[in-house]
Amino acid sequence: MGNAVKAEEAWRAALRADSDAPEPHYRLGRMELDHAKPKPAVEHFRKAAAKAPEQTPWRADLYFQLAQAELLTGAKAAALADFKKFLDISPPDAPSRHEAKQQVARLGGGKMQLGATDQ
Secondary structure (H helix, E strand, O other): OOOHHHHHHHHHHHHHHOOOOHHHHHHHHHHHHHOOOHHHHHHHHHHHHHHOOOOOOOHHHHHHHHHHHHHHHOOHHHHHHHHHHHHHHOOOOOOOHHHHHHHHHHOOOOOOOOOHHHO
């Protein structure tokens, strides 16, 4: 509730209770990325991706954020795969779709058609 330090403590406590819980890994990955620490972010995001339920509301963002972190660590092939996964599962009106399509094209994944909602 507006206190990042307490939020981080709470998510870390959740991982101590269940180290495989995907949402704390996703949330901590976001925090690590916000603090310009892409390597720990990638670790958290990968753990979250391995266990994230298909219907969780943050699953598409998880892959977008993972792709961004992968780019920052120089893992372009992994970033490309993550951006493609994001595009496969994100809603058509997701604000990040346009950027993801541009990244796919930049990373050699071919030119992707931009729909009306992506322009």
